[in-house]
Amino acid sequence: MSASSKVRLAEVAQLAQVSEITVSRVVRGAANVSPETVQRVEKALEQTGYVRNRLAGSFGGRTSNQIAVILPSLSNIVFPDVLYGLEERLDASGYHPILGISNYDAERETRLIASLLEWQPAGIVIATANLSQRARILLTRAPCPVVEIMEIDTDPVDMAVGISQVQAGKSIAYYLLGRGYTSFGYIGHDLTRDRRAAARRAGFRSALQEAGFEFDQVLEAGGTSSVTLGRQLTAEMLSMGAPRLIYYSNDDMAMGGQFEALARGMAVPDTLALASFNGLDLGQAAPIPLTTVGSRRGEIGTAAADQILKRLAGEDTSRFIDVGFKLIPGASA
Amino acid sequence: MSASSKVRLAEVAQLAQVSEITVSRVVRGAANVSPETVQRVEKALEQTGYVRNRLAGSFGGRTSNQIAVILPSLSNIVFPDVLYGLEERLDASGYHPILGISNYDAERETRLIASLLEWQPAGIVIATANLSQRARILLTRAPCPVVEIMEIDTDPVDMAVGISQVQAGKSIAYYLLGRGYTSFGYIGHDLTRDRRAAARRAGFRSALQEAGFEFDQVLEAGGTSSVTLGRQLTAEMLSMGAPRLIYYSNDDMAMGGQFEALARGMAVPDTLALASFNGLDLGQAAPIPLTTVGSRRGEIGTAAADQILKRLAGEDTSRFIDVGFKLIPGASA
DNA sequence: TTGAAAGCGGTACCAT
DNA sequence: ATGGTACCGCTTTCAA
Numbered sequence: 001m002s003a004s005s006k007v008r009l010a011e012v013a014q015l016a017q018v019s020e021i022t023v024s025r026v027v028r029g030a031a032n033v034s035p036e037t038v039q040r041v042e043k044a045l046e047q048t049g050y051v052r053n054r055l056a057g058s059f060g061g062r063t064s065n066q067i068a069v070i071l072p073s074l075s076n077i078v079f080p081d082v083l084y085g086l087e088e089r090l091d092a093s094g095y096h097p098i099l100g101i102s103n104y105d106a107e108r109e110t111r112l113i114a115s116l117l118e119w120q121p122a123g124i125v126i127a128t129a130n131l132s133q134r135a136r137i138l139l140t141r142a143p144c145p146v147v148e149i150m151e152i153d154t155d156p157v158d159m160a161v162g163i164s165q166v167q168a169g170k171s172i173a174y175y176l177l178g179r180g181y182t183s184f185g186y187i188g189h190d191l192t193r194d195r196r197a198a199a200r201r202a203g204f205r206s207a208l209q210e211a212g213f214e215f216d217q218v219l220e221a222g223g224t225s226s227v228t229l230g231r232q233l234t235a236e237m238l239s240m241g242a243p244r245l246i247y248y249s250n251d252d253m254a255m256g257g258q259f260e261a262l263a264r265g266m267a268v269p270d271t272l273a274l275a276s277f278n279g280l281d282l283g284q285a286a287p288i289p290l291t292t293v294g295s296r297r298g299e300i301g302t303a304a305a306d307q308i309l310k311r312l313a314g315e316d317t318s319r320f321i322d323v324g325f326k327l328i329p330g331a332s333a
Numbered sequence: 334m335s336a337s338s339k340v341r342l343a344e345v346a347q348l349a350q351v352s353e354i355t356v357s358r359v360v361r362g363a364a365n366v367s368p369e370t371v372q373r374v375e376k377a378l379e380q381t382g383y384v385r386n387r388l389a390g391s392f393g394g395r396t397s398n399q400i401a402v403i404l405p406s407l408s409n410i411v412f413p414d415v416l417y418g419l420e421e422r423l424d425a426s427g428y429h430p431i432l433g434i435s436n437y438d439a440e441r442e443t444r445l446i447a448s449l450l451e452w453q454p455a456g457i458v459i460a461t462a463n464l465s466q467r468a469r470i471l472l473t474r475a476p477c478p479v480v481e482i483m484e485i486d487t488d489p490v491d492m493a494v495g496i497s498q499v500q501a502g503k504s505i506a507y508y509l510l511g512r513g514y515t516s517f518g519y520i521g522h523d524l525t526r527d528r529r530a531a532a533r534r535a536g537f538r539s540a541l542q543e544a545g546f547e548f549d550q551v552l553e554a555g556g557t558s559s560v561t562l563g564r565q566l567t568a569e570m571l572s573m574g575a576p577r578l579i580y581y582s583n584d585d586m587a588m589g590g591q592f593e594a595l596a597r598g599m600a601v602p603d604t605l606a607l608a609s610f611n612g613l614d615l616g617q618a619a620p621i622p623l624t625t626v627g628s629r630r631g632e633i634g635t636a637a638a639d640q641i642l643k644r645l646a647g648e649d650t651s652r653f654i655d656v657g658f659k660l661i662p663g664a665s666a
Numbered sequence: 667t668t669g670a671a672a673g674c675g676g677t678a679c680c681a682t
Numbered sequence: 683a684t685g686g687t688a689c690c691g692c693t694t695t696c697a698a
Contacts, residue, residue, distance in 0.1 A: 006476075008691065019669050024693065032667055049474055054451040055392035056691035059674060064388060066431065066452070074413040074420075084407040087434045091441075096449065098399065099430045101420045108424075116429065118387040119399070141382055143339075227618040256618055262595065263620045282588070282615065285560040287595045341675060352685045357677060365683055389675035393690035 007048045016044035027052050058120070067308060068116035069097040070126040072104045072193075075224045076252050077280060078297055079127065082149065085301025086125060093309055095122065102129045104193035110135040117142060123308035125149060130195065145311040147304045151196050152320050159311075161304045161321040165196045168293045168325050169203025172275055175327055176245060176291075177211050181273065184208060185217040185243035187233045187253060189225035197225075197249040200277055204247055216243045225249055230256020238264070238272075245269075245333055248276040251283040254290055258332065262287065273333035279326070291330035299323045340381045349377035360385050391453070400641060401449035402430040403459040405437045405526075408557045409585050410613060411630055412460065415482065418634025419458060426642055428455065435462045437526035443468040450475060456641035458482060463528065478644040480637045484529050485653050492644075494637045494654040498529045501626045501658050502536025505608055508660055509578060509624075510544050514606065517541060518550040518576035520566045520586060522558035530558075530582040533610055537580055549576045558582055563589025571597070571605075578602075578666055581609040584616040587623055591665065595620065606666035617661070624663035632656045 009020040009027075016023065018037060025033050026041040027050075033041075044050075058064045067090055071079045087097055098119060100112035110132045116124070117138060124139065124146045131139070139146050139157045146158040151165045176184075186205075191198040208214060217240065219233045230253030237246065238260065248254035254276035261268045268274060268288045276283070279294025303321050311317050342353040342360075349356065351370060358366050359374040360383075366374075377383075391397045400423055404412045420430055431452060433445035443465045449457070450471060457472065457479045464472070472479050472490045479491040484498045509517075519538075524531040541547060550573065552566045563586030570579065571593065581587035587609035594601045601607060601621045609616070612627025636654050644650050 010691085020691090021669060021693075022667090024691095025668090028693090034667060037667080051447075052451045053392065053453060053691055055388050055397060055453050056674095057693065059386065059388035059392050059676085059690095059692090069432075074417040077410055077413070080407040080410070080413040083432075084434060087407075087432060091433065091445075094448075096452075097432045099402075099416075099420060099432050100424065101417060112424075114384075115427075118385045119429075120386060120388050227615045231618050252615075255615070259618055259620050282560045282585075285564050285589055285592055287592050343675085353675090354677070354686085355684060357675095358684090361677090367683060370683080386675055389690095390677065391690095392675090392692085393677075395677080395690080 007050045009050075012041065012044045012048050012050050015048060016041045063122045063312070064120045065095050066098050066119055066121045067095050067305075068100070068113075068119070068121040068124045068126075070100045070102055070109065070112050070116070070124070072102050072109075072127055072129040073224065074101060075226075076250070078250075078278060078295075081297035082127070082301040085298035086305050087301075089302045089305035089309075093305075095309075097125075104129040106130040106132045106135070110138070113138045122312060123147070125304045125308065129193065145308050145317075147307050149300050149304050151199065152322055153199055156319065159307050159317060159319055159321070161307060161323065162300055163295060163323060163325045165199035166203035166206075168277060168295070169200035169205075170207045171203075171325070171327060172277070172291070172293050173204040173207035173247070175329075176247075176273075176275060176333060177207065177213075179333065181245045181333070182213065183244035184213060184215050185237055185246040186215045186219070186248075187230065187237060187246055187257065188220045188249035189229060189253065190222045191220060191249070194225075194249070201247075201249070225252050227252050227256040227259065230254060231260045232256070234260040238266075242272055245273040245275065248274065251276050251278040251280045251290055251292055254292070254332070255283055255286065258286055258288060258290070269331065269333045275333045279328050284328070284330070288332045289330040290328070291333035292328050294326040294328050296323045296325070340383045342383075345374070345377045345381050345383050348381060349374045396455045396645070397453045398428050399431050399452055399454045400428050400638075401433070401446075401452070401454040401457045401459075403433045403435055403442065403445050403449070403457070405435050405442075405460055405462040406557065407434060409559075409583070411583075411611060411628075414630035415460070415634040418631035419638050420634075422635045422638035422642075426638075428642075430458075437462040439463040439465045439468070443471070446471045455645060456480070458637045458641065462526065478641050478650070480640050482633050482637050484532065485655055486532055489652065492640050492650060492652055492654070494633055494640060494656065496628060496656060496658045498532035499536035499539075501610060501628070502533035502538075503540045504658070504660060505610070505624070505626050506537040506540030506580070508662075509580075509606075509608060509666055510540065510546075512666065514578045514666070515546065516577035517546060517548050518570055518579040519548045519552070519581075520563065520570060520579055520590065521553045521582035522562060522586065523555045524553060524582065527558075527582070534580075534582070558585050560585050560589040560592065563587060564593045565589070567593040575605055578606040578608065581607065584609050584611040584613040584623060584625055587625070587665070588616055588619065591619055591621060591623070602664065602666050608666045612659070612661050617663070621665045622663040623661070624666035625661050627659040627661050629656045629658070
């Protein structure tokens with residue numbers, strides 16, 4: 001157990017009385033080494049406390065085992081769920097995510113892409129915020145697979161894994177129309193930044209319009225979604241004379257709505273109905289389980305990882321993977 | 334705009350009629366280059382679509398600008414909050430997190446440490462699950478700063494940033510004793526894996542014992558914490574004749590408790606009181622705001638990043654940083 | 667099964 | 683301000 005940091009292949013080799021390359025073979029678990037040699041080398045590795053330097057080994061044309069992951073936010077459980085699925089699958093194949101958070105900011109997103117590309121990642125997984133022209137070019141030129149996650153409504157640079165956010169909005173609107181609602185409101189967070197929430201709202205609205213309806217009231221506020229914001233905006237909308245049903249930008253917001261209704265003693269869904277998107281545990285454990293659309297967040301992560309891994313293995317990949325969503329009837333509408 | 338991948342310094346240099354080192358200087362924004370040369374080189378960089386290879390540039394003794402971040406889970410918003418603070422601060426200084434999720438598994442944690450160390454990170458930030466002997470040795474020998482986050486109750490290998498989890502449990506217990514409660518239950522998730530939740534429980538219990546009380550009932554279930562689990566266990570405890578107050582392993586669990594109480598029409602806090610830990614937005618937006626202890630999760634992330642950055646800059650660092658917690662009186666107890 | 671040698675691409679150091 | 687040179691530590695290629 002000697003010093004740290006500076007142990008190199010050469011030192012181990014000397015101790016084990018073999019060449020550097022032989023040590024390298026042992027470290028990498030290569031086949032062509034005799035058991036006796038392996039044993040001797042392993043002892044030397046142990047004694048010296050050798051730590052492989054993958055920067056040195058990777059910097060040629062060889063691959064880096066790092067996957068750049070760029071997400072717009074970690075402020076609710078959605079992206080962490082995706083990230084977890086991703087990490088789980090990548091780790092199992094010996095890859096590691098290098099993370100960047102764009103904060104829904106186009107400039108920062110561009111900078112992150114450029115910056116992470118310099119580490120020669122073996123792949124890129126990105127939940128785009130708002131791709132700049134330059135960002136798009138960088139991704140197009142990237143010498144590695146690129147998976148755009150969360151939505152499959154728009155054309156990806158390389159591959160896309162997710163769901164149709166428009167259809168998710170449309171589907172629950174159809175369901176609610178089927179249940180006979182005729183008066184609708186919308187409550188959302190900052191949709192100028194959250195394109196996917198905007199797509200759901202657009203889908204929802206288009207279904208309403210097909211049926212001859214419109215949102216009677218729309219309330220949006222800047223900033224990220226949160227239970228608190230949902231509650232505030234709901235209170236505001238209720239004070240103006242509420243619609244029969246409110247569609248929220250996501251479950252967090254809708255939970256705020258349910259809290260406000262509960263606090264006011266309003267009957268949900270009889271007086272005020274609520275619907276949203278995500279299918280979070282939180283919403284399903286609530287006193288009135290949310291009527292919502294379940295997104296398979298973990299699966300988006302694992303499927304994205306699979307696309308990267310397949311491509312790296314030279315296997316066929318498809319341009320789009322639709323992981324699908326699921327209507328959750330709940331009891332709030 | 335030529336090909337991608339294979340553009341090297343040499344190609345750019347040739348195009349710009351300068352040496353490789355000059356191009357390198359421009360790429361790195363070094364000072365000693367004349368404006369005209371810079372312009373010429375930048376044009377060539379643009380034309381070739383050069384992407385800097387940081388693996389090559391870093392692999393000597395030079396630093397890697399990557400920070401290994403190992404977390405036990407992403408299943409509730411706690412670690413994402415920490416990660417966000419961390420990424421924010423690191424990014425501002427040009428560093429990137431390489432992420433590993435240990436899943437509260439000692440073996441996986443050890444493997445992740447070993448594996449991420451091979452990338453020669455400039456620092457390590459780890460919320461330990463259950464450090465194995467080997468993992469501890471690896472961290473001790475690591476040739477870079479190591480910050481253990483979340484708790485400061487135990488002695489760190491290098492530095493620690495967090496709060497005293499024991500005190501967090503103890504403090505709210507004192508508060509509740511002060512409010513006159515005399516009958517206590519505990520509901521938790523898998524504490525054999527979540528050492529910090531166990532520490533809070535221990536702190537809470539020790540305060541009870543000082544006052545001559547004990548938990549009258551304790552209910553724990555395997556698996557991660559969730560609102561659903563909190564609700565289930567609460568229902569179970571209520572069916573056995575509930576204590577006057579239930580202390581939960583965290584806010585998610587306590588929200589499940591509140592939901593169960595609301596669903597049963599039980600008065601909170603008059604019939605059943607609830608208390609927990611974290612101070613999540615969710616709990617504060619609830620109909621009955623949770624009585625809890627606010628943890629400064631984002632600050633733990635930024636403070637951890639600061640410790641690393643300071644150390645790398647050669648500045649003094651302290652062994653412990655206590656970011657502090659805050660009692661949130663709420664209305665559930 | 668083992669080893670020698672030649673880079674991988676960039677940057678620090680030292681000249682000019 | 684600019685360039686030549688050596689070298690970072692490992693792995694690929696080829697030879698023995």
